[in-house]
Amino acid sequence: MESKISILVTCLIFATAFQLLLPLSEASLKVGYYRHHNCYRAESIVKSTVRSFVRKDPGLGAGLIRMFFHDCFVRGCDASVLLDPTPANNQTEKQAIPNNPSLRGFEVIDAAKKELEKECPGVVSCADIIALAARDASFLLGNISYKIPTGRLDGRISNGAEALQFLPPPFFNLTQLEAIFASKGLSAAEMVALSGAHSIGRSHCSSFTSRLYPTIDRTMNQQFGAALRNLCPQNATVDGVVRQDFVTANKLDEQYYKNVESLTALFFSDWSLLTSPATRQQVNTYTKEPEKFKEDFANAMIKMGSIIEVLPGSPGEVRGATCRFVN
The missing domain is CATH 1.10.420.10 (Peroxidase, domain 2)
Known part of the structure; x- marks a missing residue:
């Protein structure tokens, strides 16, 4: 009996340790994450916000899809592309050549975040807003429908040099x-x-x-x-x-x-x-x-959307009132 208990404990310890080694994408992301995390209307709020903007300017939908790509390829899908420059860091991803002045849709993310903060403050990450907005834009512009897991964390670092390093330029073979x-x-x-x-x-x-x-x-x-x-x-x-x-x-x-x-x-x-x-x-x-x-x-x-480089235990957060600055 003691031997069986010992084996069971060992297996549980190993399983827990293995989960901690998994990228956040495998350990935590799930479809409908916010329905079980105190923000049942999160996805519908993002969808209605995206719809209102894209109906007026379809180009913003294209911008949101591109924003998702540009975010995920640099430090994973962590909303680092949304961070504005500060006196301490005046060269964020947003300022880098691949994103400035061509990347569009920041006002859509701002509007969605504002509505989400009214509904459930401090719950929905900016990284998830980008992922959901890209999904909704894909449906509005291409009738392409899919369910995307959520539960990402927002990163605290944004480096313009990394955008140049990781985003493929238009002249690549x-x-x-x-x-x-x-x-x-x-x-x-x-x-x-x-x-x-x-x-x-x-x-x-x-x-x-x-x-x-x-x-x-x-x-x-x-x-x-x-x-x-x-x-x-x-x-x-x-x-x-x-x-x-x-x-x-x-x-x-x-x-x-x-x-x-x-x-x-x-x-x-x-x-x-x-x-x-x-x-x-x-x-x-x-x-x-x-x-x-x-x-x-x-x-x-x-x-x-499963490219997640903010690992459990690493610096990561859910940004508060705005997606443009860390907490």
């Missing part, structure tokens, strides 16, 4: 893209699915003008390149903005992959999806099977 996604636990197939977010939103000319001047890149449709030259003149004093998809600009759909195949996607990284048989076949599949794209995109968003 396929090998570089696969490596940076793999470093975050995402496969090449998931990378291709997530790239579909380039079917919505806008881009600054500076992100792709290297493909236009001095000559139009051979990897770009020449007529498309000529049209882009008119929108993005060489040596312009103002960095112009263009749609990422000129066909279905406000729909999160398979059109992006058609653009990739016809060489009418903006970025070199988009074209690079054609340089491997596997990724090229996946692009082709999505052009013919829109529902397959939606399914894979949803699963990849859920997977990306």
Whole structure:
């Protein structure tokens, strides 16, 4: 009897220790987390807030999806991308080149946080607000529906240099893209699915003008390149903005992959999806099977949301009245 009790105690100790070693994503995240943590209406509040903004400006929906990606790839999904600069730290992620001035949607997060603080103060993390807002934007713009686990913590550190280090730039080739996604636990197939977010939103000319001047890149449709030259003149004093998809600009759909195949996607990284048989076949599949794209995109968003680098026992919090500053 004593031996059985000893074995049971040992197993419980081992199981507890193993759980403490798990990333927060595996140990704590669950669908419907706030229904059991004193904020039953949390998800509906975020959804109604996102809907009110996106109906007025669909581009904000694109911004929220991109914000989720940019947050999760730097220090995990911890809302570090929301932190404003302070005298002690004037180079946050928000100020870094990949995010400033192109990242949009901060006012949506602010509005959702304000309503949540009225309903259940100090309960819902800003990291979860981003994840839920991206999910709701995906539904509003693409009729893509999925359930995403919640229960994340907010980080207390934001470093602009890390945004440059971990966010893939638009000039990366396929090998570089696969490596940076793999470093975050995402496969090449998931990378291709997530790239579909380039079917919505806008881009600054500076992100792709290297493909236009001095000559139009051979990897770009020449007529498309000529049209882009008119929108993005060489040596312009103002960095112009263009749609990422000129066909279905406000729909999160398979059109992006058609653009990739016809060489009418903006970025070199988009074209690079054609340089491997596997990724090229996946692009082709999505052009013919829109529902397959939606399914894979949803699963990849859920997977990306599990990139958690704030471990149990590490500094992490639920920010209070605002998502722009730590407590």
